[in-house]
Amino acid sequence: DQQVKQNSPSLSVQEGRISILNCDYTNSMFDYFLWYKKYPAEGPTFLISISSIKDKNEDGRFTVFLNKSAKHLSLHIVPSQPGDSAVYFCAASASGSGNTGKLIFGQGTTLQVKP
Amino acid sequence: GAGVSQTPSNKVTEKGKYVELRCDPISGHTALYWYRQSLGQGPEFLIYFQGTGAADDSGLPNDRFFAVRPEGSVSTLKIQRTERGDSAMYLCASGRAQEDEQFFGPGTRLTVL
Numbered sequence: 001d002q003q004v005k006q007n008s009p010s011l012s013v014q015e016g017r018i019s020i021l022n023c024d025y026t027n028s029m030f031d032y033f034l035w036y037k038k039y040p041a042e043g044p045t046f047l048i049s050i051s052s053i054k055d056k057n058e059d060g061r062f063t064v065f066l067n068k069s070a071k072h073l074s075l076h077i078v079p080s081q082p083g084d085s086a087v088y089f090c091a092a093s094a095s096g097s098g099n100t101g102k103l104i105f106g107q108g109t110t111l112q113v114k115p
Numbered sequence: 116g117a118g119v120s121q122t123p124s125n126k127v128t129e130k131g132k133y134v135e136l137r138c139d140p141i142s143g144h145t146a147l148y149w150y151r152q153s154l155g156q157g158p159e160f161l162i163y164f165q166g167t168g169a170a171d172d173s174g175l176p177n178d179r180f181f182a183v184r185p186e187g188s189v190s191t192l193k194i195q196r197t198e199r200g201d202s203a204m205y206l207c208a209s210g211r212a213q214e215d216e217q218f219f220g221p222g223t224r225l226t227v228l
Contacts, residue, residue, distance in 0.1 A: 043119070043220050043222055091157075100163045100170055100171040100213055101148075102160040103148075104160070105158045105159070108155075108157050
């Protein structure tokens with residue numbers, strides 16, 4: 001059972017426009033969500049995160065929105081740049097006693113930003 | 116400073132052979148995770164170490180997979196009697212603590228022929 005889903009395998013946007021990447025989850029125990037970016041031949045690198053006590057977190061061009069009732073989060077990149085072209089993974093974890101911080105990842109969305 | 120390193124970067128082996136994959140975490144990081152990523156999928160959790168002990172090995176697919184971290188730093192993932200289905204990218208990540216940000220290494224691409 002896929003607990004974290006990214007239903008769009010790919011997304012193509014024009015440079016300067018907004019990129020919106022979506023992620024859905026099923027496990028209500030998840031309370032911490034992250035986005036990772038991955039370039040070919042490199043490991044995933046942390047981009048931005050959000051705790052379930054918030055509904056928005058912003059860091060420069062990157063903003064993550066969390067809708068707990070819908071079990072949905074999204075990553076907005078504004079403005080998009082060609083260097084943003086990569087695979088983006090949504091991940092979730094559950095905190096608290098007995099949980100180990102392991103991340104549950106979605107399948108990834110390949111973003112292409114065209115100049 | 117140095118990030119997480121993994122060796123080898125690529126490993127090609129034959130079905131039935133034994134392989135070892137090495138992970139050097141960031142110095143001082145006590146939490147260490149192994150993940151496996153198959154083509155077109157996201158990383159899947161295998162095992163978590165807090166210090167020297169495996170605190171959570173619930174992601175290991177079967178008893179052919181084993182991992183150690185004897186001195187609380189370097190970790191080795193060991194796969195016995197490899198099968199073609201073991202072919203994947205094996206990723207290691209470390210963190211200051213179990214709920215801290217995880218820093219990933221570049222991975223080892225394992226191919227079982």
